[in-house]
Amino acid sequence: xxxxxxxxxxxxxxxxxxxxxxxxxxxxxxxxxxxxxxxxxxxxxxxxxxxxxxxxxxxxxxxxxxxxxxxxxxxxxxxxxxxxxxxxxxxxxxxxxxxxxxxxxxxxxxxxxxxxxxxxxxxxxxxxxxxxxxxxxxxxxxxxxxxxxxxxxxxxxxxxxxxxxxxxxxxxxxxxxxxxxxxxxxxxxxxxxxxxxxxxxxxxxxxxxxxxxxxxxxxxxxxxxxxxxxxxxxxxxxxxxxxxxxxxxxxxxxxxxxxxxxxxxxxxxxxxxxxxxxxxxxxxxxxxxxxxxxxxxxxxxxxxxxxxxxxxxxxxxxxxxxxxxxxxxxxxxxxxxxxxxxxxxxxxxxxxxxxxxxxxxxxxxxxxxxxxxxxxxxxxxxxxxxxxxxxxxxxxxxxxxxxxxxxxxxxxxxxxxxxxxxxxxxxxxxxxxxxxxxxxxxxxxxxxxxxxxxxxxxxxxxxxxxxxxxxxxxxxxxxxxxxxxxxxxxxxxxxxxxxxxxxxxxxxxxxxxxxxxxxxxxxxxxxxxxxxxxxxxxxxxxxxxxxxxxxxxxxxxxxxxxxxxxxxxxxxxxxxxxxxxxxxxxxxxxxxxxxxxxxxxxxxxxxxxxxxxxxxxx
Numbered sequence: 001x002x003x004x005x006x007x008x009x010x011x012x013x014x015x016x017x018x019x020x021x022x023x024x025x026x027x028x029x030x031x032x033x034x035x036x037x038x039x040x041x042x043x044x045x046x047x048x049x050x051x052x053x054x055x056x057x058x059x060x061x062x063x064x065x066x067x068x069x070x071x072x073x074x075x076x077x078x079x080x081x082x083x084x085x086x087x088x089x090x091x092x093x094x095x096x097x098x099x100x101x102x103x104x105x106x107x108x109x110x111x112x113x114x115x116x117x118x119x120x121x122x123x124x125x126x127x128x129x130x131x132x133x134x135x136x137x138x139x140x141x142x143x144x145x146x147x148x149x150x151x152x153x154x155x156x157x158x159x160x161x162x163x164x165x166x167x168x169x170x171x172x173x174x175x176x177x178x179x180x181x182x183x184x185x186x187x188x189x190x191x192x193x194x195x196x197x198x199x200x201x202x203x204x205x206x207x208x209x210x211x212x213x214x215x216x217x218x219x220x221x222x223x224x225x226x227x228x229x230x231x232x233x234x235x236x237x238x239x240x241x242x243x244x245x246x247x248x249x250x251x252x253x254x255x256x257x258x259x260x261x262x263x264x265x266x267x268x269x270x271x272x273x274x275x276x277x278x279x280x281x282x283x284x285x286x287x288x289x290x291x292x293x294x295x296x297x298x299x300x301x302x303x304x305x306x307x308x309x310x311x312x313x314x315x316x317x318x319x320x321x322x323x324x325x326x327x328x329x330x331x332x333x334x335x336x337x338x339x340x341x342x343x344x345x346x347x348x349x350x351x352x353x354x355x356x357x358x359x360x361x362x363x364x365x366x367x368x369x370x371x372x373x374x375x376x377x378x379x380x381x382x383x384x385x386x387x388x389x390x391x392x393x394x395x396x397x398x399x400x401x402x403x404x405x406x407x408x409x410x411x412x413x414x415x416x417x418x419x420x421x422x423x424x425x426x427x428x429x430x431x432x433x434x435x436x437x438x439x440x441x442x443x444x445x446x447x448x449x450x451x452x453x454x455x456x457x458x459x460x461x462x463x464x465x466x467x468x469x470x471x472x473x474x475x476x477x478x479x480x481x482x483x484x485x486x487x488x489x490x491x492x493x494x495x496x497x498x499x500x501x502x503x504x505x506x507x508x509x510x511x512x513x514x515x516x517x518x519x520x521x522x523x524x525x526x527x528x529x530x531x532x533x534x535x536x537x538x539x540x541x542x543x544x545x546x547x548x549x550x551x552x553x554x555x556x557x558x559x560x561x562x563x564x565x566x567x568x569x570x571x572x573x574x575x576x577x578x579x580x581x582x583x584x585x586x587x588x589x590x591x592x593x594x595x596x597x598x599x600x601x602x603x604x605x606x607x608x609x610x611x612x613x614x615x616x617x618x
Contacts, residue, residue, distance in 0.1 A: 028052055028103040028110045036099060036119035039087070039484045040129040041522025042511075043119030045099055046085040053103040054338075055080035055368040059112055060088065061098045068100050068112065074514035075364015076397050078337050080104040081512075082368050082419055087488035088119070089513040089523060096120035104368075106342045124522040128604070131483030131527050133507050135494035138533025138597070141475025144495060147420045148466055149189035151232060153392055153430035153450075154181065155437060156197035156253070158216070160223040168442040168455050169568040173435050180433035180453050181227045188466050193224070194232035194391050194428060196295055197255060199239050199269070206241040212269060214276045225281070232391065233277075233291045234334070235270060235317055242266060248304050251438045259305040263316050271320035278325060287327040292359055292391060293317045296336040307340060311347045318354050331357035334391060338362050341370055345377045345386070356384075357425075361392035365512060366419035367427060388423070392430040395462070396514075399439045400448040405555045408517045408608045410461035410547045411510025417469060418491055429466070433457070444567035446555045454554075456574065458581050464552040465508075467583065468545060468612045472504045473497060479505070483525075490525055490605065503540075503615040505529050509607045516607070519549065523607035530600050531615060534593040540615040542588040542601055548609040552583050590618065 033048040045058060057080050059068035070079050071088060091097055097119060100112040159177050167173035184190040197203065203217040224231060237255035240246040242265050245258040260266040277286045297303035297310040305313070310333060318330040332355075333340040341358050348355045355377075358370060367390045378385035393416065395409040403409055413429070420427040434442050434449035442455050449455075452463040459467075472495040479494040481487055492507040509525050516523065534540075549556060557580045561573045569577060591599040603611045 028105060030111045030113045031056065031101045031103060032113070034099070034101055034113045034115070034117050036117040038120055038122050040122045040124050041093065041520060042087040042089045042121055042485055042489065043091055043097070043099070044085055044087050044485060044488055045101070045117070045119070047101050047113070049083060050103045052105070052372045054106065054370060054372065055082045055104040056084070057102045057104050057109045058086050058088070059100045059102065060091075061116070064098045064116060064118070068098075068116075073364070073512040075395075075512060077363040078365055078368070080109075080365075080368060082366050082423065085488040087485055087511060089489075089511045089516060089520070091119070091121050093121045093123040093522065106339065121522070128524040128526045129484035131481060131486050131490045131525050131605070132530060133479060133481050133492045133505060133527055134530045134532065135477055135479040135492075135503070135505055136533050137477060137496050137500050137503055137531055139478055141477050141496060141498075144472060144476040144493075145421050146189065146470075147424055147427045148417045148429070148469055149191065150426040151192045151194055151389070151391065151428035152184055152188075152190045152432050153428055154193050154195045154432045155435060156200060157193075157195045157220050157224050157231070158197065158200060158202045159435060161202070161219055167435070169445065171435070171455050176455065176457055177433060177435045178223070178227060180435065180451075180457050181229060183453060183457060184432050185227065185229055187470070188463075189470050190229065192230045192232055192290070193432070194234060194292070196234055196236055197253070198234055198273075199237055200253065200255065201240070204239055206239050210265075212272050214273065218280060221281070230289055233273075233289055234295060235291065235293050236295050239269070242269065245304060250301050252440055253437065257302050257304060259303075259309055259313070263312060266313065267316040267320040270317040271324055274321045274324040274328065283325060287325055289328070290357065290389070291317075291321055291328055291330045292334050293330065293332040295334050296361065297333060298335045298337070298339040307343060310340070311344065314344065315351065315353050322354055329356035331355055331359050331386065331389065333358070333360065335360045338368050342373050345373055349377060349381055355386050357387035357389050359389045359391045361390065361430075363394050363397040364514065366416045367393060367424055369423040371423055387425040389426040389428070390420070390424055391426070391428050393427050394430045394450060399450070402448045403514055403517050404448045404450060404462075405446045405460060406517050406608075407461045407547065407549055407553050408510065408514070408519075410465040410552070410610055411508040411608050412512070413462050413465040414469065414506070414508045414610065415491060415510055418493060429462070445569060446558060456577075458554050458577055459552075460554065461547055461552050464547045464583050465610060468506055468547070468610060469493075471612065472506060473502055474504070481507075485523070485525065489523060489607065490527065500534060501617045503531055505531065505613045506610070507605065507613070508610040509605045511607065519607055525605045525607070526602065527605040527611065528600055528602045529613055530598060532596070532598045534597040534599060536593055536595050536597045539590055539592045539618040540599060541590050541618055543585040543614045543616070544588055544603065545583050545585050545612040546610065547583070548606050554580060585614070591615070
C-alpha cells in the first residue's frame with residue numbers, strides 16, 4: 001500500500017453511518033417528543049431518549065417536505081450524537097429549517113420522526129445572551145468517575161529508545177516523549193498509556209527456528225515502566241515473517257496491516273508474549289494490564305482482511321492469552337468510527353469467546369452509549385458485563401488540522417468527558433504529545449498535531465481543559481444550567497468538599513460545529529453561577545481560571561512572537577513561551593452567602609471558552 005493511499009484512507013475514515021456496511025436492520029422506533037427552541041445563534045433541539053439507542057442522528061431540510069440530510073458538524077467522523085439536547089449552530093440567523101431525528105445503532109439509523117419541527121436562529125443583540133448555572137451544595141454528593149485519566153494515547157513506545165540527537169525543532173525526542181508522559185501522569189492523573197506497534201521490528205524479532213525474540217520490547221517496556229505508568233498492550237502490527245502480505249503497510253514507519261499466513265503462529269505469538277511479560281514483570285503486575293487485539297480493523301488501511309477474519313484474529317489471541325493467565329483483561333475490536341462492537345459481542349456470545357472489554361474510537365463528537373449492547377451480552381451469557389473503553393478519542397481524526405491547536409477544542413473535550421461519565425469506563429484522549437510520526441514528523445511548532453502537548457512540551461488549550469477537570473475537588477453535586485443554549489452549548493460540572501469549605505464549578509461554552517473554530521459572537525454568553533445550600537453569612541474567596549482566546553492559548557502567544565514566520569522558536573522565544581505556559585488562578589471579589597445560603601458570581605463566557613470557579617470558605 002502506498003503512503004498516498006494510506007493518507008487518503010486514514011483521512012476519509014468512515015463517514016456518514018449511511019455509507020457504512022450494515023450488520024443488520026435498525027429496528028428501534030423513532031424518537032418521540034421532538035421539540036425546537038430558537039436561540040441566539042442556534043436552534044436547540046430536544047427529544048425523548050429511546051431505550052436501546054446508542055445515539056441519534058439529527059436531520060435538517062430547508063423545506064418541510066424534505067429532502068432531509070444528516071447534520072454534519074464537520075468533525076470528520078461519526079455524525080450521531082449520544083443524547084439530547086443538540087444545538088444546530090450551522091444555521092444562519094433569520095433562515096429557518098425543518099428538523100427530524102432518528103435513533104442510531106451500529107446497524108445504522110432507524111426511522112425518522114414522522115412530524116418535523118421548525119427552527120430559526122435569533123441574531124445576537126448588543127450584549128451576550130445569558131445563562132444561569134445553579135449548584136446545590138446542600139445535597140449529598142456522588143463520586144465523580146474520572147473517565148479522563150484512566151488512559152491516554154501516545155505514539156509507538158519504541159520512540160523512548162531513540163538515540164539522543166536533533167529531532168523536530170532540535171528536540172531530543174526520547175527525552176521529551178518521556179517527559180510528556182510524566183506531565184500527563186502528574187498533572188492529569190493518567191494511569192495507563194495505549195500505543196500502536198507492540199510487534200514492530202524494533203520490539204519483536206522472529207528467530208530462524210520460529211521462536212520470538214522480545215529483547216527489543218524489553219528495552220522499550222523497561223523505559224516505559226520507569227515512568228510509573230502501565231501499558232495497554234495493543235497486539236499490532238503483524239511481524240513480516242507471519243504476514244500473508246508483508247508489503248501491505250501503513251504509516252511512515254510501515255506497520256504491517258496484513259492477516260497472518262498461519263493463524264496458529266499468530267496465536268503462538270500472543271501466548272509467548274504473555275508468558276514473557278509475566279516472567280519479566282511479574283504475573284500479578286501483568287494481570288492488571290489490558291490487552292487489546294489490533295487497531296481499527298474495520299478500516300482497510302489497517303487490515304486487509306474481512307470482519308470474519310478479525311473475529312478469528314481476536315479469538316486466537318484471547319484464547320492464547322487466557323490459557324496463560326485467565327485474569328488478564330482482553331478486548332476489542334478497537335474499531336474506527338464506533339463500528340463492529342455489536343458483531344464482536346455477538347461472535348463472542350455464539351462461540352463462547354472471552355471478552356472483558358469492548359473498545360472503539362470516534363472523533364469530532366461525544367462518544368456514543370454502548371451500554372445497551374454490553375448489558376444485553378451480559379444478560380444473554382450470564383457473564384460479567386464487559387467494560388466500555390474508548391481507547392481513542394479526539395477533536396479530529398485528520399492529521400495536521402488547525403483545530404487541534406485551537407481554543408475551540410478545549411470546551412469540546414469537556415463536553416465529551418461529561419457525556420462519557422454515565423456511559424463509559426474510559427475515554428482516552430489521542431494523544432499525549434506532538435512527538436508523533438504516523439504521516440511524518442512535526443514540521444513546525446503549531447502544526448495541528450494530535451498532542452495535548454507540543455514539541456517542547458508546551459500545554460495546548462485541550463490540555464488545560466483536562467487539567468481543570470482533574471482539579472475538581474470532592475464529590476460531584478447536582479448542577480442545573482438554564483438559559484439560551486443550556487445543555488447543548490453551555491454545560492457545567494460542580495463538586496464540593498464534605499464540609500462545603502471548597503466548592504468548584506466548571507462551566508464551558510462550545511459547539512460541535514467546526515465551522516466555528518475561530519469563535520462566533522452570536523454564541524458568546526454571560527453566565528451567572530449560583531451556589532445554594534451554603535451556611536448563611538459564610539464568606540468565600542473566589543478564584544477563577546479561564547481558557548479562551550486570551551488565556552491558556554499559547555498559539556496566540558507564538559503568533560505574536562513569531563514576526564518572521566519561523567517554523568520553530570529561537571532561544572529567546574522558547575523562554576517567553578515557557579513563561580506563558582501556565583494557567584494562573586485570578587481572584588474575584590469575595591462573596592458572602594445571603595440569608596438563604598446562596599452566593600452568586602457572574603462571569604463572561606465566550607464561545608469557545610471555559611471558566612473554572614473555586615469558592616473557598618474564609
